[in-house]
Amino acid sequence: MKTEKVLVEGIVQGVGFRPFVYRIATELELSGYVRNLGNVVEIVIQGSDDKIADFIYKLQNELPPIAKINNLETEELEDEEEYADFTIKESSDSFSGTSVIPPDLAICDKCLEEINDPNNRRYNYSFNACTDCGPRFTVIENVPYDRDKTTMDDFPLCDECEVEYKNPLDRRYHAEASCCEVCGPSLELYKNDNQNPVKIDSEDPLKDTAKLLDEGKIFAIKGIGGTHLVANVMLEDTVNLLRERLGRENQAFAVMSPDIETVREYAIVSDAEEETLLSKERPIVILKKNESYNFAKSVSPGLHNIGVMLPYAPLHHLLFNHTDTPAYIMTSANVPGEPMMITNEEILKNLDTIADYYLIHNRRILNRCDDSVARFRNNELAFIRRSRGYTPEPYDLKGKYTSLNPEFDNLNILALGPELDVTFTILKNSKAYVSQHIGNTNKYRTYEFLQEAIKHMMRITKTDSFDAIACDLHPQFFTTRLAKELDEEYDCPLIPVQHHHAHGISLLND
Numbered sequence: 001m002k003t004e005k006v007l008v009e010g011i012v013q014g015v016g017f018r019p020f021v022y023r024i025a026t027e028l029e030l031s032g033y034v035r036n037l038g039n040v041v042e043i044v045i046q047g048s049d050d051k052i053a054d055f056i057y058k059l060q061n062e063l064p065p066i067a068k069i070n071n072l073e074t075e076e077l078e079d080e081e082e083y084a085d086f087t088i089k090e091s092s093d094s095f096s097g098t099s100v101i102p103p104d105l106a107i108c109d110k111c112l113e114e115i116n117d118p119n120n121r122r123y124n125y126s127f128n129a130c131t132d133c134g135p136r137f138t139v140i141e142n143v144p145y146d147r148d149k150t151t152m153d154d155f156p157l158c159d160e161c162e163v164e165y166k167n168p169l170d171r172r173y174h175a176e177a178s179c180c181e182v183c184g185p186s187l188e189l190y191k192n193d194n195q196n197p198v199k200i201d202s203e204d205p206l207k208d209t210a211k212l213l214d215e216g217k218i219f220a221i222k223g224i225g226g227t228h229l230v231a232n233v234m235l236e237d238t239v240n241l242l243r244e245r246l247g248r249e250n251q252a253f254a255v256m257s258p259d260i261e262t263v264r265e266y267a268i269v270s271d272a273e274e275e276t277l278l279s280k281e282r283p284i285v286i287l288k289k290n291e292s293y294n295f296a297k298s299v300s301p302g303l304h305n306i307g308v309m310l311p312y313a314p315l316h317h318l319l320f321n322h323t324d325t326p327a328y329i330m331t332s333a334n335v336p337g338e339p340m341m342i343t344n345e346e347i348l349k350n351l352d353t354i355a356d357y358y359l360i361h362n363r364r365i366l367n368r369c370d371d372s373v374a375r376f377r378n379n380e381l382a383f384i385r386r387s388r389g390y391t392p393e394p395y396d397l398k399g400k401y402t403s404l405n406p407e408f409d410n411l412n413i414l415a416l417g418p419e420l421d422v423t424f425t426i427l428k429n430s431k432a433y434v435s436q437h438i439g440n441t442n443k444y445r446t447y448e449f450l451q452e453a454i455k456h457m458m459r460i461t462k463t464d465s466f467d468a469i470a471c472d473l474h475p476q477f478f479t480t481r482l483a484k485e486l487d488e489e490y491d492c493p494l495i496p497v498q499h500h501h502a503h504g505i506s507l508l509n510d
């Protein structure tokens with residue numbers, strides 16, 4: 001009999017990884033334990049050589065759908081105590097590796113079935129989630145990914161949910177976003193009554209929302225990681241009114257349709273586009289309108305294209321159960337250039353000249369994350385905006401730049417963008433963590449958001465300091481000023497980069 005320690009890095013927290021480890025270990029009758037150590041998973045496994053080899057094979061080849069292993073190290077332990085069985089131990093915070101929590105992901109098929117099944121206790125429930133789906137990045141404050149470090153901490157589990165949560169063989173074992181109507185967040189419908197929000201008693205807020213939307217009302221709907229302004233695409237007067245209220249003359253609106261069949265009725269969809277629309281990341285994909293396209297003229301005026309996404313939150317699916325419209329406009333609820341509104345106070349107060357109604361809920365959004373936007377050029381996916389569904393999954397740059405700098409793989413670098421349409425990147429252990437869409441940092445609220453987002457990314461990647469900070473060469477940019485401030489805080493070299501040079505290098509990387 002031997003004992004081995006296995007350290008696993010990657011997307012291994014918040015994805016059902018520990019119950020997966022528990023299941024294969026107990027199936028192979030191995031003993032030992034698994035636990036989260038900061039952002040690494042530690043496994044100690046005890047048994048025969050053959051079975052341990054089987055275990056390591058299964059560990060890498062039968063992963064749960066969202067999990068991803070970037071690095072796996074094994075080490076034989078001498079004189080280890082004998083374990084009677086295999087257990088899942090409490091998390092500990094003592095290790096800093098390169099793992100990261102997953103992005104927010106679209107509702108999975110099993111959870112979708114539940115909300116559409118009248119006999120299921122989660123029937124019609126807008127916040128259904130499990131270890132394979134739901135919010136992650138937008139609800140987490142820190143790692144390791146445990147419920148008390150997420151905004152789900154506001155919702156203690158009811159008895160039934162707790163039984164699922166504590167059973168290693170249940171698909172909701174340690175699903176930190178798991179909840180139900182009894183214990184979880186709930187929706188509230190408000191009417192904008194002359195700029196005063198008035199709560200409406202509603203048996204079924206989503207049914208009422210669909211009805212009002214189809215009558216031509218404009219809604220602000222708070223979702224999982226952000227808030228949308230929503231309107232029916234078939235109603236020209238409504239869409240025009242939305243444009244007027246937003247002061248947005250021509251820029252096209254993105255839309256959401258209930259399913260891919262409906263999208264095909266008004267747009268041309270290639271196989272690759274279909275696959276991306278249906279992916280668990282669910283970005284907006286820019287599609288070519290077809291001859292049957294008949295939305296109101298001002299949805300995407302004068303364009304051959306339209307940005308389309310499919311429902312990703314349970315709330316979206318349930319909303320479409322109550323309407324026949326082929327699509328709703330879903331555009332980020334923000335003042336142009338400023339960050340999307342995410343608190344109930346902001347939504348009710350700052351959208352009172354835009355929305356007729358508000359559909360909000362009582363789960364806090366910690367990190368806003370705008371919808372991602374992608375398009376295909378020559379069948380190649382290109383991002384216009386890489387955000388929800390992708391952030392904070394890193395790009396692996398290991399070994400790519402060691403010829404330029406032998407130290408590259410060991411450096412922690414913060415790279416700040418220019419001034420408009422900003423994102424930032426933290427490079428750590430040769431993984432590049434690109435932030436969500438931040439916006440135009442010449443607006444103060446966006447500048448604040450940038451600072452919060454950097455601190456948050458540092459926490460979830462367990463980055464305490466930087467070896468260098470890169471910024472735009474332009475001295476007047478707010479990002480350049482921030483770089484100088486952070487540079488003093490972390491006492492490291494500041495590397496100004498000429499704007500067009502930065503563009504060139506990032507294209508090389510693509």
Ligand SMILES: [Zn+2]
Nearest residue numbers: 108111130133
């Ligand atoms: Zn699920």
Ligand SMILES: [Zn+2]
Nearest residue numbers: 158161180183
């Ligand atoms: Zn519950």
